[in-house]
Amino acid sequence: MGVSEDYFPDEPKRPDMKTKCPGPATIAKLEELSKVFDTKAAFFVTDFYNSLGNYICDADGNKMLDAYCQISSIALGYNNPELLKATRTREMAVALTNRPALACFPSTDYYEILKDGLLSVAPEGLDRVCTAHTGSDANEMAFKAAFLYQATKKRAGKPFTEEDKTSVMNNQTPGASDMVILSFTEGFHGRLFGSLSATHSKPIHKLDIPAFQWPVAPFPTLKYPLEGFEKENRAEEERCLKDLESILTTFPHQIAAAIIEPVQSEGGDNHASPFFFQGVRSLTKKYGVLLIVDEVQCGGGGSGKMWLHQHYGISPDIMTFSKKMQNAGFFYHDPLLAGDRPYRQFNTWCGDPSKALIAKAIIHEIKDKHLLNEVNKTAAYLYAKMENVRQKHLKLMLNLRGKDRGFFVAFDLPTVELRDKFLYTCRQKGVNMGGCGDKGVRLRPTLVFQPKHVDILVKTIDEAFDQLD
Amino acid sequence: MGVSEDYFPDEPKRPDMKTKCPGPATIAKLEELSKVFDTKAAFFVTDFYNSLGNYICDADGNKMLDAYCQISSIALGYNNPELLKATRTREMAVALTNRPALACFPSTDYYEILKDGLLSVAPEGLDRVCTAHTGSDANEMAFKAAFLYQATKKRAGKPFTEEDKTSVMNNQTPGASDMVILSFTEGFHGRLFGSLSATHSKPIHKLDIPAFQWPVAPFPTLKYPLEGFEKENRAEEERCLKDLESILTTFPHQIAAAIIEPVQSEGGDNHASPFFFQGVRSLTKKYGVLLIVDEVQCGGGGSGKMWLHQHYGISPDIMTFSKKMQNAGFFYHDPLLAGDRPYRQFNTWCGDPSKALIAKAIIHEIKDKHLLNEVNKTAAYLYAKMENVRQKHLKLMLNLRGKDRGFFVAFDLPTVELRDKFLYTCRQKGVNMGGCGDKGVRLRPTLVFQPKHVDILVKTIDEAFDQLD
Structure with a gap:
């Protein structure tokens, strides 16, 4: 396809309003x-x-x-005709009729579906995928991955103590974790209890819901157009990075991971420069904090790259996706991020092959055209x-x-x-x-x-x- | 169909093992x-x-x-041939190809799909549905519904204060809630951060994950067969109800809702009698606490009733479902449980018409046969x-x-x-x-x-x- 050709030949030529909207x-x-x-x-x-x-x-x-x-x-x-076609295959009928519990009874074709679909567009270095159900769910599973990873490292092969096992049943430390997830002002990561605790877009999203006391670092407030305010914006980003480092060094509980959107969407389409994101990556590395890049809204090609953070030259430890992929989950590399033993990161469905098939069809079309x-x-x-x-x-x-x-x-x-x-x-x-x-x-x-x-x-x-x- | 007829005429007559399993x-x-x-x-x-x-x-x-x-x-x-048929309709192809953001852009046929499907098996008195994505998600949306409901009632029409709006952006009270969800020992309600805080099945489900300090009441430990230990079991259930009432009257924060499974499944298939469940219902009513019955695993007909709690003669305020329905969400009656204004209970997809179509096909088959x-x-x-x-x-x-x-x-x-x-x-x-x-x-x-x-x-x-x- 070239930009001058019609992708949808039968599409309307222009809007056609018969009534007010809502009519x-x-x-x-x-x-x-x-x-x-x-x-x-x-x-x-x-x-x-x-x-x-x-x-x-x-x-x-x-x-x-x-x-x-x-x-x-x-x-x-x-x-889209290619997606309609994908919905009418035997694979799709079988996936929809027999939704598997993928962690216990993975399907014979799940490897091929993932390999040929989602994994073929995984960011460089992230070669595994954990499939989930929504963007919020993907982010929360990423948080859990980070908590399990850090706790397992800290435990260094020692078994759980009796106190761990007893205290956790009452949601008490040491069995329950006092580690935290760092997020940024104006960020949006979802609306379940963990993801909402990392969300700071608008009060109406959060009012009257209990939240974890997790740290928040400032996201830069830049002046636009970026090229007109380079000096001021650089100073603002440096200020934010300094604040971030100060939180990383002084927060009283271990920060398991930081989560950031490559463009803060729900919070107002707030941009920052590659310099800022590289700074965040380098500080998180320096302090042993995992970096989760939330591509739930930004990912899937709309930025002109498959994932928006690829504009910044950074490599996160975990990248979450959903929305345009019509499937949710996260990419990662370190096998420890899936937990050190079964049933720690677990749920009944662990994804949905019907959605993985749709994602595959979308990805094929992005590449083919x-x-x-x-x-x-x-x-x-x-x-x-x-x-x-x-x-x-x-x-x-x-x-x-x-x-x-x-x-x-x-x-x-x-x-x-x-x-x-x-x-x-x-x-x-x-x-x-x-x-x-x-x-x-x-x-x-x-x-x-x-x-x-x-x-x-x-x-x-x-x-x-x-x-x- | 009668029990003597074959539902699947082409099914194997008996197991057929060619190798060990796993082979x-x-x-x-x-x-x-x-x-x-x-x-x-x-x-x-x-x-x-x-x-x-x-x-x-x-x-x-x-x-x-x-x-x-x-x-x-x-x-x-x-x-199942009826489900395979449902996957091959135009409705299904359109639902899968164009997954809607149902809260903002509901589809022309969503009312019919819900009415003719899920709502046709809603428990008596619960005539609305909030569609979700997994059992955990359904439970967390139910928790949020309860928090919003109680806070809105307490606020009695007064607007949010500036302090509410500022404090909540840092996850602090009074904007963030200090209300809680009560759950029961051995209960399982999912593995996201809120639902996991209400889960007490096994340490391995919870270790190293942060949790809310929410109250836990004892679920009865009965002796089986139930009919052989009626007196002991009644005493145990009375003890548990007494403990529940003591928590309801002394817990320092307002209890927004209690959540309970009609048979605790993941936690060990623990049963309790109608007497116990009626007691829980009556105590929650007495203290203004909403009752959420979690039918994620028990619901969908396996108990011989559509929802297992219907064996007990109780009416919850909210009933969650997932698994066998191949769709997730909760039923409710009071419109305030959807929040008093838009964007409080909200997410991008708010369900999935393709799953609602599968649920409808399952429900039709349950009724027809x-x-x-x-x-x-x-x-x-x-x-x-x-x-x-x-x-x-x-x-x-x-x-x-x-x-x-x-x-x-x-x-x-x-x-x-x-x-x-x-x-x-x-x-x-x-x-x-x-x-x-x-x-x-x-x-x-x-x-x-x-x-x-x-x-x-x-x-x-x-x-x-x-x-x-």
Whole structure:
């Protein structure tokens, strides 16, 4: 495929809005659904049967260009024919009908599915995979891997004591660990109890939920465009690294691992430079702390590399994934990260072969159609056009960011109200986008978002700003 | 279907062992797989293509009668034709290809899928569902629901304070909660950080992992057969209820919810009587504590009722499910359990329509073929035959239990070594079973386990005991 060819020949040529969004059919369907399922966060009801490629169709038949893609989790467009084909194989029918307990009864074909799929895109040096179920779950399994690894090293072959075994049954040390996971301000790593303790994006994500007292290091607050504030940004990153080192040396409990997103997504599409990430890697190494890179939202090719951290020249100990892979888990190298004996890192399913098959099909298509190249080319076109819009709307479109990071492009509006109005306005014009942080708008299109889609997206953004002015 | 008819006409007539289990093909495949995936807990590699009905096929072509069923999670037998059919529909292809972010962009057909599937078997009074991803995840979402519910009630309409919002970003009270979840000794509720804090099955599940300091009440240690020790067992249950009430009245932090399994499975197939469960329900009501019944392993029909707690005449506030439903989540009634505003109980996927379609197909088949009736009839036959074996092996087969609880039949051996040897011996004879607790053996066959399978199972158990003697 070249950028000028159509990836989805039958896709709509442009958005087609028949009603407001949400329209009457969405409203009726939400009323019905809300009687049995929580719908308070719903934007609109989606007709997935009539969605195609980069166009999402709602219950009213409105067809919108989608630059949000189920919160960054549709890699190849709606009803992608290669994925539809993968769902209709014997392998898929057998995987869905007979979901295995993979740790106890692994399937004859799981090695091939992993090897030919997920492992073929593992970051260099990470040659094993632990499959999980969601991004939060992947992160929590990574935390557990880190705790088990550090405790096993510390124990140095000595057996568990009777006190370990008795105390742990009451959640007390020494059997229960007092080790911790370090995370960064504004980071988002999920919403289960461990992952939520490492999440610091917005109060509403955390209020009224118990949390572990784990340390938080500052994530740099950079000025955009990065190239305009190199000196200030470097100073800010140095300050953050200094703070990180101070926590690493003074925190009263052992830090098992640090977790970081390569671009903080939910927290506001906050970027940092390779210098900062290299600093984090080198400090964690220096103090014997494992580094977990959370690629749940950033991974899967949208950045123009398979994993966003590959832009930074760093090698984590563990890298978690989910969303665009339609499968979750983590990559690692050291076998000790799977625990030193059975049943320590364990659960009934330990993944899902049906999801591993989908991941394999997505990965094959990314490779076959050279989609990372396409992303890079289209993204350069996108960023240049966005910069033009910014020049036109300097007071409304703030902090444009994500240059050279593929489609990970974002900007802010002056207030949360204006941001929400902007997103609503764009939706009425047939473009679906998502917010992040307090005032941010994040672009998360598919990997098959082409220049013709960019033209519509950018024109709509421009017009929406005109309307807000 | 009647018990005398064949549900799977093409199923093997009996086990067929060509090699030891694990045999050479399993060993070779595990060696290969272990280079990329943790296999330390593997029993054998499974050929799901050649498994059928109640017979599981391993990589060596050994065909074993399966009374473990992927740790209690295969409801209708391997390669069930009704499920294979469900995997080949357009609905399934679209659900797998376009996995939605269900809270933000629910699909046009999700209401129908839920209504016609999961909700049609919701326990009386629980008319809403929150879909999740695994049993652990379902339990943690239930915990969060309870925390949000109690905090919202306590706040009584007052807005969050600035202190709430600032403190919670550092995981501190008052924004973070100091409320707790009460659980029971020997209970198992999963292995994520919150669910593991409520789990007290075995030290190896918990060692070296941080945990919340949540209260634990005693689960009764009954003597079996229950009908032989009515007085002692009643006294033990009264003692446990008294201890529970004492914790409920004295624990220094508010108890948001109590979680309990209707039969403690992983912890050793520990039963309690309806009297005990009614007592727990009445005490939790009295002290304003929500009751979560964890049906992750017990639910889905194996007990002869759709949910095992329905044997006890109690109504929980929340009931979680997973495993046999091939879908996870919880049922509830009070809308406040979904949070008082959006994004409090939230995650990207909030379930999976492809799994909801499988659950629907399973539920339809349970109803169409009256499988609960079949389970009850076959289970009565099973229990009577097991009782005969017990009479023959009084020193080896201890604490036979599960009368009138469908297939939830279990027994102990005198030591963990004998139990493990017993399971190994049975596997060589072509019957796959699983352990639980320290010395327990739990039966977890499919819902289409018929008297002819019982005959083979019981004969094998009998012979294995003969061999151990």
